[in-house]
Amino acid sequence: MKKPTEPKQEDCCNSGCNPCIFDVYEKQLQLYESFKESGKTDSALANAISQLDYTAFYVENSIDLMNEHRLILFKQCNTSSDAERVVWNPGDHFLFKYLSKELNCTRAYTPVRIKIKEKYDFAILVKRYLNGVVSNHLCDLNIGDTTLWRGPYGHYKLIPNKFCRMIMIAQGTGIAPVYSIIKQVLNNEDDMTNIILFYCCKNLMTVLLRNELYSFKSYWNFHYEVYLSDKLKEPCKYQEPIIPHRLNISHINKLKTFTDGVFFIFVGITKLTPFISKELHKDL
Ligand SMILES: Cc1cc2nc3c(=O)[nH]c(=O)nc-3n(C[C@H](O)[C@H](O)[C@H](O)COP(=O)(O)OP(=O)(O)OC[C@H]3O[C@@H](n4cnc5c(N)ncnc54)[C@H](O)[C@@H]3O)c2cc1C
Known part of the structure; x- marks a missing residue:
């Protein structure tokens, strides 16, 4: 060493x-x-x-x-x-x-x-x-x-089954770390964590890893929605969960139904994070 x-x-x-x-x-x-x-050296290094x-x-x-x-x-x-x-x-x-x-x-x-x-x-x-x-x-x-x-x-450590549910809200290239976390959970069949992803993009052309996310759709424990700020002009894939408007307060409020064992991950939504956190903490 x-x-x-x-x-x-x-x-x-x-x-x-x-x-x-x-x-x-x-x-x-x-x-x-x-x-x-x-x-001795640590072989993990x-x-x-x-x-x-x-x-x-x-x-x-x-x-x-x-x-x-x-x-x-x-x-x-x-x-x-x-x-x-x-x-x-x-x-x-x-x-x-x-x-x-x-x-x-x-x-x-x-x-x-x-x-x-x-x-x-x-x-x-x-x-x-x-x-x-x-x-x-x-x-x-x-x-x-x-x-x-x-x-x-990085200091994020993914522990299988530590949470019942992981709720992720990402924007743009913020999908990169989120994608790796989702992949690791879904590839571990002993990990029962439910994942919900809200991915905010400008339009369909800016949806990064679109095919990869779509292929995860078949997993029982993965649910995602892509929110577009521009009007939807291009065709979507079969049952692709594209929402043709911005993420808004009503979508955030839906998340309040999940209370225990929930872990939130926000990536690339710096301006929205304080607003979303405030909404989620209301009435709790
Ligand atoms: C932990 C971490 C992981 C990251 N991972 C990625 C990644 O995977 N892919 C990726 O593309 N970037 C990623 N970034 C952002 C990246 O590090 C740079 O900040 C980004 O590429 C801009 O650098 P720049 O030198 O081109 O811009 P600068 O020369 O620093 O800035 C030029 C202009 O761009 C604007 N700008 C810079 N960054 C942003 C921003 N994030 N949002 C809005 N405007 C901005 C500035 O306000 C300025 O006007 C990550 C950042 C962090 C902290």
């Missing part, structure tokens, strides 16, 4: 992550100290991506999802046969290092793994923001370009 390198100030993405890169450094330092004493040092990944493919979104697939530059896998838990994020003459910074992105013909180590769903420095850089990457990543970070 190598002594961890202390992060620089620019390595922090300034998004208030928990744990922050500096907390991760402290933890890794403790692990290193105990390794020095015992000579084996990962092709590191929390403290940047690892190079090249772009395997970059797929245009229309409406300013891309799915970008990354593969390890070190392709030796003994290369470790890239491992993360649902809900974790990675940090991307952006380097230019004017600015060095990091930004957080959520890794996803979806079924696709290409082989890759991790994928990200990126929204291109107007004047967004890093999102535009990522969306403009070409196949074969090298990028630097650290991770995984």
